[in-house]
Amino acid sequence: RVERIEAQKQPKGLSAKTVRNIHQIISSALKLAVEQRLIAHNPADGCALPKAERKEMQTLPVEQLTSFLREAKDSGVFALYYIDLTTGLRRGELLGLKWSDIDLEKGDLRVQRQIGRIDGKIIEMPLKTKNAYRTLPLSADAIDVLMQQRRKTGNSEWVFPSPTGGPMSPDSVLHMLHRVLKRAGLPKVRFHDLRHTFATLALQNGVDIKTVSGMLGHFSAGFTLDTYAHVTTSAKREAAKTMGNLLSGAV
Template sequence: SSHQTYRGYIDNHIKPNIGKIPPEKLTSLELQKLYKKLLTNGRIERVESKGQPKGLSPKTVRNIHQIIASAMKLAKEQRLIVADPTEGCALPKLEHREMKTLPVEQLSSFLREAKDSGVFEMYYVELATGLRRGELLGLKWEDIDLEKGNLRVKRQIARIDGKVVEAPLKTKNAYRTLPLAEDTIAVLKQQKKKTGSSPWVFPSPTGGPISPDSVLHMLHWVLKRAGLPKVRFHDLRHTFATLALQNGVDIKTVSGMLGHFSAGFTLDTYAHVTTAAQKEAAKTMEKVLTAAL
């Protein structure tokens, strides 16, 4: 899906705007003009984008810059160009979006409703592991060792060109083994009884893998019935990480469990959580030092 997204950026935005400029003639000024144009009027007219802002988001423009920068870096290494025009480009500032999570006090309502809707096991395992949606749907029973209490993340389920398919994971760090707590093992044993002979941990009614869209619709249905605000599936992953950090799990461990590229990325993503923890640490130290006086 990442490959498809990049292909779309190239075909819809890069080629039509700067595709005819020879690499050695491409300047930083030309790129800055392109980024400004994309920010104000870059969105492709489609039925599903009606009513949305006409400009692309700063994040999308930065992604487009990254693709051009990769190409220019290679061109410079191969001595096709002397200077890299992407160096020194001013990029749009990222908008800070407030991260949504399910607060602890809402978890019992959510899980109770999930149980009534027959999808408790899936959402419990998600909140206990923080897997990406595709990774959760890609789990097979062969990946789970209920005796040793661990789970191997080896593949994902994605919708590509309208088809639900097995796909490799996002990065090499995404291939990982996670420990399972006793409660999660009990929930998985319960799920095993429900799935019959299907190799998938969370199969569709036909026995194959579930479509990522169906899982999202089901999540919104459960939230609505529980009287809770709408969140994305990815926000359940944020809920796992936030609760782990708030309850004393160190950033390196959380980063490894999430399958992030680096602990630095995890730290940036959950800075608001770690800042609160640092304030608590400062107060703790104050108590210790005051007592020592």
């Protein structure tokens, strides 16, 4: 990984998150070995782990979404970003969509693969976890957007093809995003923040945490709850306020 073209200008070594994930896997295997009395103790216990790095989450507020989508439409990339905002797909998952994954009559979308870049080559890759393989419902508006996109793509098997007909580059959609944001007069956000925007708006509008977790392809609702604790904490306060107003006459 360190020797790849993409890593040439990046800091060498593994990220704190990757190190912690590797430790967790090794520790779980050694714990089982202890339970089966193959070894006396778990040597992974007590390891000094790097602190988890948390990149600041940013979202596009509702009042900014209109400007963003208007500019995306003027730039000819409306479908790409609209579908991402209505499904919460990861960038690679979005670019990995094929028309065979979408049933416009039933109104569902199957996440089956992702697109990545290794040594400068755009390649089709399996998803990282079994939870990432999922089927998502599509709203009526999303179906209409995809029907229009279908007419634009012609014979390409990819929902969002590159000019050459193959899958789009993950880098190009990020550059495109920043260009659209700049033209709309909005602050720069990461592509992953569109996924955060989807999750935050869903939770703020009453979608339960388990449903959101399943749509995001997370391994557990607990992980989703931890990631969006700031949103659920706010919702709990609103719930307490609502109940207080309902029961105030009884005090």
